[in-house]
Amino acid sequence: MMSDSRNEEPVVPKDWYEDAFGAFYPVIYAHRTVESAAKEAAFAAAQTQLSSGDTLLDLCCGNGRHLAHLVPRAGRSVGVDYSPPLLRLAHCNAPGALLLRADMRALPFVEYFNVVVNFFTSFGYFTEDRDNRAVLSAMCQVLRPQGRYFLDYLNPVHVETELHPHTTRHLGKYRIEENRWIDRAARRVNKVTQVWLHGDCVAQTTESVRMYSLDEMEAMLVGAGLEIDRIFGDYDGASFFNDRPRMIIIGHRGRHGA
Ligand SMILES: C[S@@+](CC[C@H](N)C(=O)[O-])C[C@H]1O[C@@H](n2cnc3c(N)ncnc32)[C@H](O)[C@@H]1O
Incomplete structure (x- = not known):
């Protein structure tokens, strides 16, 4: 004990x-269900203009609760995560997605995806800033030129x-x-x-x-070759502000990316 x-x-x-x-993890976050992800997935799909012609990556897909909603909206869908138990759940929740175990810093794709999404604070995990920057570089590397990204991070x-x-x-x-x-x-x-x-x-x-500030996030994203188009503070589309819970950044791979 x-x-x-x-x-x-x-x-x-x-x-x-x-x-x-x-x-x-599924016990501790039992409230983070497929149903609870519907609004978030719809918001991400609208903001990235996800369509049936797009290849999609859910980076750190967890149990696939967002993929469950995104697979029908995209062409090909891929989920990457590091956790075998969560990937097993993703197989059940999003049977139409290709699921892969990989570290978010080292993704085995180059210029493959039109859209990359990253939900529910799946960023900022590493002690060294260079490792967190490597995640953004990996996102840039896997995106096709002009490909779009959606990053749902905490508001510090x-x-x-x-x-x-x-x-x-x-x-x-x-x-x-x-x-x-x-x-x-x-x-x-x-x-x-x-x-x-x-x-x-x-x-x-x-x-x-x-806990990266917005200024720090902007500098890291641009440094990794990712341009910023819009920033929201929640899934209702409120502007990013101190009293809003999230820092939701939507953008695209810049001309000098990857
Ligand atoms: C907060 S959870 C979010 C999961 C999912 N996006 C959701 O909204 O339910 C973070 C996820 O990141 C994954 N993860 C943690 N470290 C990782 C790493 N180094 N590479 C890839 N995935 C990682 C975890 O296994 C977990 O599924």
């Missing part, structure tokens, strides 16, 4: 993302103001304890989640995301 880490200073492993998206100002340091919720037989904190030196938002069953901690995961 693991101890309750509420009053301890947790250590965030550098490679936290290798363990965080395992068998218990909103995270700072709205952070709930501790929450408890119940899901069926499980109690889920979540502890969140901001590491100001590393400029990261971290979360340790414990799943409890009958008084025993049966799973513990750590998540950690670099």
Whole structure:
């Protein structure tokens, strides 16, 4: 049995993302369903003008909840993720997609996709900025010239103001304890989640995301060869502003990309 880490200073492993998206991820994020992804997928499809002539990549597709809605709108659809359990779920949720296990920094495609989407803060995972920049370079590399991208990232100002340091919720037989904190030196938002069953901690995961400002994101995107067309603050199409939860960036591969 693991101890309750509420009053301890947790250590965030550098490679936290290798363990965080395992068998218990679908329990912890049970509310992130295929149904809940419908509006997000529709927004992304409209913003990227996705059509049946397009090849689509969902980078970090997870359980395929967005692909389930995007496959019928695209020509060929591909999902890439690092987590075998989530890819197995994606097979069920999006049977029409080609699914592939790969690291988001090193994608085995060159100028293949018309559209790349990346949902629900699947960016900023790596400790080194150069690794996070490598993800944007990989997105540029896999896009055809003028190909479009959709990047749904957190709004760091909103995270700072709205952070709930501790929450408890119940899901069926499980109690889920979540502890969140901001590491100001590393400029990261971290979360340790414990799943409890009958008084025993049966799973513990750590998540950690670099909090890039909009200026930093713009500089990294342009540096990677990706032009910016529009920025939204939520899935209702609100402008990006401090009180909006998301930083949704839509753009295209620039002339000097890849
Ligand atoms: C927050 S989840 C989002 C999943 C999905 N986009 C969604 O909205 O449900 C982040 C995803 O990134 C994947 N991931 C984490 N590290 C990765 C890496 N290095 N390369 C590729 N995928 C990675 C995880 O397995 C997980 O599916």
